[in-house]
Amino acid sequence: MARVLVVGGTGLAGRAIAGEAVGRGHDVVVASRRVPDDDSPAYVPGTVYATADLVTGDGLEEAVDGVDVLIDSSNGTGREASHTFMAGSQNLLHTAARFGVGHAVLLSIVNVDRSGYGYYRAKAAQERAYHDSPIESRIVRTTQFHDFLASMFASGARMGVIPAFTKVRFQTIAVADVARILLDAAEGSGPSNATRTVGGPRIQTSRALAEAWKAATGSRAVIAGVRQAGALGASWRAGENLAPDQAINGLDFEGWLNSTV
Template structure:
């Protein structure tokens, strides 16, 4: 079985990938800047943890040693976005090429190159690094995760209002489905190069907010808000949707039932 490195394997998507790869019998190494304690929620028994930073390069060689394939699930927000995504991926790919890693898989976002949103520009630069790499690379572009959509509602509900961005529909996808497809790609299965996938259903943000409110019993009125900036413009234009690439996976309401239970 190939040895799989999950870069950013302590994060939301990375942890799901780690669990999936381990369940399929792979030897799994997880790298991120912080190594979790055994009692931390992100800790997965049976995995080797390494401390590595894609930006400074610290620990990268040790993490990539003997890896056959890596899956990049790193993330950086705000100012860190271009450091981690654009610059960090270059470091990671160069070091991997020196260590004879065979295949590299990147988790990206559906239609990310269509928007001028700053974070999306950093993701596009990251994708371009993968495309230019001499390694065999695969990019999985997905729509927004169920958890991400939920975080919108949860944040607002703390202040008594559940925001539902007006004129925006979403096609959220379960991280467990994303993890399955990423490990397929790491194993060389499925489509080569770039694959785009979306969740099974497209629903308005209000319909999703209603499902969340009813599943959690959260208080607060659902209010139409305006998502500002380039991301708002992009999503109102429907650029976050990929109806032709919907997968037969876990929909938002089923995901809510399983997580709330």
Template sequence: MPRVLVAGGTGLVGSAVVAECLARSADVRVVSRHPVPPDSPRRHLQAQYLQADVIENDGLNAALSDVDVVIDVLDGKLGGARRTLTQGAQNLAAGAAAAGVGRLVLLSIVNVDEVESGYYQAKTAQETIYRESPLPAVIVRATQFHDFVTAFFDAGRKLRITPRFRGVKFQTIAVADVARVLADVALSEREAAGFRNIGGPEVLGMDAMARIYRQFTGVRGPVVPVPLPGPIGRFFRSGANLARKDAVGKITYAQWLEAREAESLPAVDLR
């Protein structure tokens, strides 16, 4: 039974990765900076949870002991939190090599190295650390999650509008599909080191996604075109965020959104 360490295993993607690995009978260990409450919805009974700080390298060596594969799904989008992507990656990769770990798996973003923006540059530096590790490393580059675009729609909902970016297409992918691929890569003995792109099952303009969002949420009010300036805007408008040849995702945006809305409905007492 392989032992997998999931760094960031209490987050949105990480908890899905933990569940996927457990379903495949892996021995799963999770490290997080803060203790995970026993009643947390993102805690799995069969997994082992350890407290470790990847930036300060506190508790990391013990967590990496007897581990076969490390899956890094840590994130840090703002300011000092980006050290999780750089210093954290250095400590994880070095600690894994010293502990005799067999493989590293990193979650990243499709064409992340083509964007001159702070967060994307930190992710690119993270990739470089893994590529230069003495251990075989697989970097899984995913397109944006369904949750990513939906967050903009949800924000507009409070203002009774549906914002959409002009001239932008997405190939969004479900977190569950990403977790499946990460588990495949981590537990396969035949996966070669290097890069692997993955994307959702369809390419949609944000106007089409807005229509789907309004259909399943019942949101009213105008659809408002908004500009997306700067390097991020140029990146999305160029289509570099897409992975048309690597559409491995199975869950469409409509299917994902319908399931999300169904889960948010209040329970009905039928007694």
């Protein structure tokens, strides 16, 4: 058993990671700026919560104290993302190194260093912070989560249109599968100071995913072709969001919809 710190452990991936770590018998600390009530869906039984802010550094020393391995699943949106991924990672890693944390695992995104999309550039800088850290680090890059597509379809459907991104395919993955792979890395699986890429079990067109989502949810919104603009769209159309040679034998989008919706 190890003491595992899940940074961003109240988020989508973080909750699955914290739950997986508890299930494997680890002593789990979850750090985020806001701590959930124990009747909140973000609350993972069996964990201890620490209030910490990666960007200001508040609470980080208390969070890392006594920790064997940290798993970073923090996130941010817009300008906040660059602060969280760049200054936040530096703060976290420096503090963790001072407190003798032995290992770190970072959750990242496939080919994140190949796109000029601002969020990806910040994420690539976060990866470099882990590479350059004196802490033994493993980076796990994954394809998009099933939830990511579902949430884009749901927000479009609220306005009557489910977006099917033209010339784009996805290889979505379940966060439960991601959590298992991250815990394997935290327990020392795979080479250290290296990056592992994993993809979901199937590559599907954006339209096929939209159709599956519409059928599963019974949405009456129409599916319409949408060209994703900017560097993100270019990256998707170039297939940089795919990892065909690293497909795992996990839960596919339809299976996930059946178990979730």
